[in-house]
Amino acid sequence: MKLLIVLCIVVAAVSGAAVPSYVQYPSENVQVLRYDNDNIGLGNYRFAYEQSDGTKQEQQGDIINEGREDESIAVRGSFSWVGPDGITYKVTYVADSNGYQPEIEEGPGGAVPPAVVASLLG
Numbered sequence: 001m002k003l004l005i006v007l008c009i010v011v012a013a014v015s016g017a018a019v020p021s022y023v024q025y026p027s028e029n030v031q032v033l034r035y036d037n038d039n040i041g042l043g044n045y046r047f048a049y050e051q052s053d054g055t056k057q058e059q060q061g062d063i064i065n066e067g068r069e070d071e072s073i074a075v076r077g078s079f080s081w082v083g084p085d086g087i088t089y090k091v092t093y094v095a096d097s098n099g100y101q102p103e104i105e106e107g108p109g110g111a112v113p114p115a116v117v118a119s120l121l122g
Contacts, residue, residue: 030055054082064096072097 031052039045043066048058059077074097080090088107093100104116 054080054088056080 032049033052034048034050036049037047039047044060044062046060048056050056057077057079059075061073061075063071064074065071075095076093078090078092080088082088090105091102092105093102095101
């Protein structure tokens, strides 16, 4: 019961917090320009989308060792966005039995903040 009360207080405090000044919202509604989804919920899958604000994501998952005890899924993909500084940032990744392996790229004039790099690399 005490945990529930503490959780409610934390949620109320967070929801009432001011949005930091560096967070910018688009002045217009973001539109989905492309959406592809090849996923029936079983086995391999692929999806991709692109939005009018420059946000993009593509991902593909493949079953490895299907039907065996060591069956797993290997995922590869990328996502990108345009930061408030106008620079496009892109993360390309593989997630498989070796863990999550991101590679971070930024457009000309950009530098990925160290905190973002640290959070992506774990």
